[in-house]
Amino acid sequence: MNKNIFYNLVIKNDSNQILLLKDNNLHSENWNLPKVYFVKNENKLKILNQYLDNKILISKNNIAPWINYNEKDKTFILLRIINYNNTNISSIQSNQFCQWHNLLCFDINNFSPVVKRSMKCLTIPDVYGITNIQNIQNTKLFLYKLEQSLDSGLKLIQFREPNLLECNNISSKKNIINNIFSQVYKLCKQYQSQLLVNSIHGFELCKLSDGMHMRSVDAYRYKSRPKIMHNKLLGISIHNRQDLNHAILLEADFVVLGSVLYTETHPNNKFLGWINFSNIIKNTEIPVFAIGGQSKELKDIAISFGAHGIAGMRNIIT
Template identity: 30%
Template sequence: MSIVRVAVAILQRPDGQVLMADRPAGKPWEGWWEFPGGKIEAGETPHHALVRELYEELGVKVEKAYPWLVRRFEYPDRHVELHFFIVREWQNEPHGCEGQRLSWQSPSALTVQPVLPANEPILAALNLPPVYAISNAAELGKQGFLDSLKRALDQGLRLLQLREKQLSLDDLRRLAEQVIAISEPYHARVLLNGDIATAREWGFAGVHLSSDKLMTLSERPQDMLCAASCHDAGQLVHAQSLGLDFAVLSPVLPTLSHPGAPVLGWDGFAGLAQGSSLPVYALGGMQQAYIEQAWQHGAHGVAMMRGIWAQA
């Protein structure tokens, strides 16, 4: 069966709501809800198809669209390759040029049903924030880190990795209890950089695997978020094959912790991240100011160990 290539738009407002449309009468899967977009014609790039389809379907002119994910899905009657873009700026108010209904939706609380099966994992990915913080109690000290964490949560941080390799297991557990307690009122999700069983036992929202642990894994845990550190194409491909929730790809830029080490650079990062089926965060020398650049190169966002706490 041949593969139909499709450009798909996630039109996203500043408040995080995304635009969904229903399939109009007379089309396959009539009445099901999906993200707008359409078939990539011969000779078109995915971006060109996206711009054309949004004008034809919604009457909008795209100003800023960022490459995001590429996913394949097998329907009973066809196989599709979906090229997703996050569209954050456009001209004109969207309207259903083909008679389709439109609805702005929160990815975490849909009020429209049914949704095309291919879009369900996309909604989960959209619930990941653009910033992924990594703890740094080793440099800040325990209390200094906890104080910085509270300020960062006040400023909107909602995803954190607890990574403190220097601590004993008992000290790590005590710190984990405090971090989870501080983060819980903000509905921030905390992942443990460690093993799956410990993350589950200690009540973390998920686990973050080192690249070595990733490559030994044959099946992901289903009852928690699961992320991994990747440094090359093989590791990223394995993370995708396991269906992890997201990956961190590094190092993009030089870092204080690894001075003189080879880096990917933005072009190297894009060469690996663009086309990924799962969200990828850029790590290594990152700052909040680099989010736009990360989006342009296919990242979901940026991961920071020092940059996030310097701002908090």
């Protein structure tokens, strides 16, 4: 057993709360994630259920790899417990007590470093919608679909409209993009959702939005996180492990990997499949969205292969 490897359990319920614990010790100040050690070749499910004293029952269908990271001489491996919604738990072990903490309002000073990092990642929604207006005549219908999706809980959207850039008149092109972006942004703010702008549209719109989503080709133009992204979200599209490593170098908040499955958007492209997807993101330290053939019905499958969540156009904004 390597004592420097820590397996932390991220248990989140449908009320956007995370389960944390601390020792029954007057001197214990920091809240921590439930933590368990595994010996090589041990039955992880059995050990997990023993540790949790069967108060939180774990099966192979609701435990998933998530993110790993190194801090000094320690490696933290975070496992997500999915589809768990029992809030009636006050303790796991006799020397510890538990409490549910809201992800959106907490005092960061009272949490351990691993919890702070987990919470930052968990505040990123697990469904990522991408606009697909294509031409100006579709704007009204798209805005209707977007509002329906926002009303149903969609919290993270990317404005990406390369086809709207095909107008020959540069002045008209800019006005069209700005006008449609303004309408999309207004709707997102109405529903307290975040809107990122694809790098194909440049930094001008990014300044007006909640962040930027970079194409992989654009990401390679930078060796560090752009200063303009301070206090904004940075997402990056990737296609392989090299792209992922570069995104980590740029301190991206998340990445999007695909295409995982067949997609009508890129019908001639080879798709990765879930095994290749899982191998590429293995031991990653930032959240990864799966894209390509994704739908809300596939979200739990994506998560089971290590994804943070799913991204897409037609099946997400409907």
